[in-house]
Amino acid sequence: MVAVTPSPLPSSLLDALLRMAPLDVLLFDTDLVCRYAALAEGSLFGRTPDQFIGRPAAEIFPPANGDLRTALTLAAESAAVYNYRPYRYTLTTPEPQTFFCWSVRIEAVSLADYRGREEFRGVLVTLADVQDLADDNDRMTREVDRLQREVSQLRQQMVAAERREAAHRESRLDLRSVVGNLLTPAMGYLQLLSRRPHVLRGQPLAQTIEEKILPELRRIVEAMADDDQAPPPIGDR
């Protein structure tokens, strides 16, 4: 079976398909004059595709509103490709400002005829509306920033709480140590009285209690009172 090369599609069909595509397509020649336009919404900046053809890029994308014109110029001169995702463009008109957000691709193009001779050289500009996507992205970015700030604050609070807990722990250990030391002679003398009275032979019981036991018990009470009144750890201040 012999393969049959399909006949090329008519340019009007291609033009219709481009106009149906969800993006704006503009084709400029090397003088940056618009030679073709296919617009997703049927118009752009209040102009129909026919109103774009023959207009210079400087008129379509005024320099005050962004650097698309610069990119167009560079593409025409150097065959560079520029991708902007997203590109926010503000159209300043006598009416209220209109805000656009596109995914923009600018690239030099060179079209040859069937004999390979250059038929057209220029710059292709495609604009895809990504306003909603960009807005969602911005909103999510702000939300991420907010959550990161919250996480950072929580981390700081956790570190502060851990420091406070460590300080409290040290304070409790110190108090235990102080109380243990104060109880040692008091309990020691009580044990002597009950188990080894010969050690305290000659010393009146009342004297032992008044001079050796009660003072230590009072110091324990003072130590615990001091601990209650101690300033809070630095982390709490």
Added chain:
Amino acid sequence: MAAHAPLVLVVDGSPQILEFMVLLLTAEGYQACAAETLEQVEHTLDARRPDLVIADVSVPGLRPFMVVDHLDAVPRTRGIPLILCTAALHELRREPHRLRRPRTEVLRKPFDLDQLFLCVDRLLAIDHPTVAPPNPHHTC
């Protein structure tokens, strides 16, 4: 007090504890001396090597275990039997390797007197196996 009665050095930051310990040990037939500072410890060690040291881990003005380090720094006193008598057990938990020191026991403050003398007898028996407890009154 017998001339050959073992000498016990007590090191503590509390004068009340030192007074009590000297009273107790002396009454039970030991020779006892007290030290509150590192200088006093050094003075005692220079005069005579004690048979046993009872020391707190944490003495005011000294970093923890400084007395132990001082004992073990000198060959003459290295390895002296030691009772770490302390309320600061958290210091021992921070340096558990201290418990691996030979002939060393731990007694938590406030301590039971009978437990104290059990430790004392156990540690002194290593160097003085034939010496009976000095005082028949104390129970082990």
